[in-house]
Amino acid sequence: MNIIRSARFGASTLIPKNCWSVVRSISSTELTKLEVNDKTGIAVLTLNRPPVNSLNLELLTDIRNSIKDAESNKCRGLILTSSSNSVFSAGLDFLEMYQPKEERLKSFWTALQSTWMTLYGSKIPTAAAINGHAPAGGCLLATSCEYRVMLPKFTIGLNETLIGIVAPNWFMNSYLNVLPRRVAELALTQGKMFTTAEAQQVGLVDDVVNTKEEAIAKCEEFIGLFKKINPYARALTKQQFRINHLQELEQNREQDLQAFIAAITNPSTQAAMGAYLENLKKRSK
Numbered sequence: 001m002n003i004i005r006s007a008r009f010g011a012s013t014l015i016p017k018n019c020w021s022v023v024r025s026i027s028s029t030e031l032t033k034l035e036v037n038d039k040t041g042i043a044v045l046t047l048n049r050p051p052v053n054s055l056n057l058e059l060l061t062d063i064r065n066s067i068k069d070a071e072s073n074k075c076r077g078l079i080l081t082s083s084s085n086s087v088f089s090a091g092l093d094f095l096e097m098y099q100p101k102e103e104r105l106k107s108f109w110t111a112l113q114s115t116w117m118t119l120y121g122s123k124i125p126t127a128a129a130i131n132g133h134a135p136a137g138g139c140l141l142a143t144s145c146e147y148r149v150m151l152p153k154f155t156i157g158l159n160e161t162l163i164g165i166v167a168p169n170w171f172m173n174s175y176l177n178v179l180p181r182r183v184a185e186l187a188l189t190q191g192k193m194f195t196t197a198e199a200q201q202v203g204l205v206d207d208v209v210n211t212k213e214e215a216i217a218k219c220e221e222f223i224g225l226f227k228k229i230n231p232y233a234r235a236l237t238k239q240q241f242r243i244n245h246l247q248e249l250e251q252n253r254e255q256d257l258q259a260f261i262a263a264i265t266n267p268s269t270q271a272a273m274g275a276y277l278e279n280l281k282k283r284s285k
């Protein structure tokens with residue numbers, strides 16, 4: 001019998017393969033659902049933190065655990081998507097950063113660093129089915145993947161300067177891994193949110209389709225490209241492209257954390273964030 005061991009069902013829980021329907025849950029929490037298609041071996045990770053999948057400590061932790069579960073279950077690839085019809089992820093949860101408690105703020109940023117390193121450095125092929133808006137941290141998740149497909153009439157980009165904050169190096173590096181330097185610099189300094197059409201034009205997304213189902217199918221097609229490629233050779237090649245960015249953060253994690261805490265707790269950042277949040281709340285009424 002072909003057995004899959006699911007880390008989050010407990011080390012001793014064995015799930016018999018073939019006793020399940022084609023799509024099988026590997027692990028799920030209140031905030032994430034990780035399902036694998038038994039025929040293709042490709043896993044779909046659905047973010048499910050209504051209303052906007054803002055990334056708080058718990059969601060970031062669940063995303064990281066899910067990526068690790070997909071890897072340890074030897075999935076052939078991982079697709080990130082959202083349970084919302086209009087938002088992929090609204091980025092970092094402002095409530096983690098506005099008037100924060102220091103210990104929680106530290107855990108939050110440390111979880112973001114770990115999640116990014118796990119996703120950006122994952123050995124398996126990764127793809128994002130962007131079925132809604134993807135500002136800031138939402139864009140970071142998407143650009144950390146190897147392939148992106150997006151639905152029309154949404155927006156994506158690193159808008160940090162609009163909020164009065166500075167995207168850290170590793171946010172920028174994820175952008176630069178996808179965009180030409182000049183486009184990335186102009187976009188980052190303006191805090192530009194690209195429409196789907198603009199994002200495709202500059203190469204921020206690879207394809208545009210009309211439905212979430214088509215987006216997942218496109219991601220599967222992308223991951224299928226590696227069917228005949230030796231996974232070890234593929235993973236090492238990907239690693240060589242990304243190792244400098246990963247090492248840069250790994251070697252400066254504490255410094256990066258302290259820079260984040262100093263920037264976020266600065267009274268002028270708090271004031272800018274407070275005003276931005278106020279505006280967001282007014283708009284949503």
Ligand SMILES: CCCCCCCCCC/C=C\CC(=O)SCCNC(=O)CCNC(=O)[C@H](O)C(C)(C)COP(=O)(O)OP(=O)(O)OC[C@H]1O[C@@H](n2cnc3c(N)ncnc32)[C@H](O)[C@@H]1OP(=O)(O)O
Pocket residue numbers: 051052054086087089090091092093094095133135136137138159160163165166167168169259260263264280281283284285
């Ligand atoms: C040199 C190095 C130094 C290091 C310095 C480090 C500095 C920090 C770097 C990293 C910082 C930030 C990265 C981020 O990710 S910040 C988050 C940026 N996100 C945004 O700007 C998105 C804001 N949201 C929107 O634009 C819209 O909500 C939407 C995503 C387009 C969706 O629109 P919608 O109409 O569908 O929904 P809406 O009514 O606006 O929102 C519904 C409720 O959700 C609340 N909300 C939205 N976004 C967030 C969020 N990111 N965090 C928390 N809450 C959010 C919104 O306020 C509504 O709430 P309510 O119903 O009014 O209570």
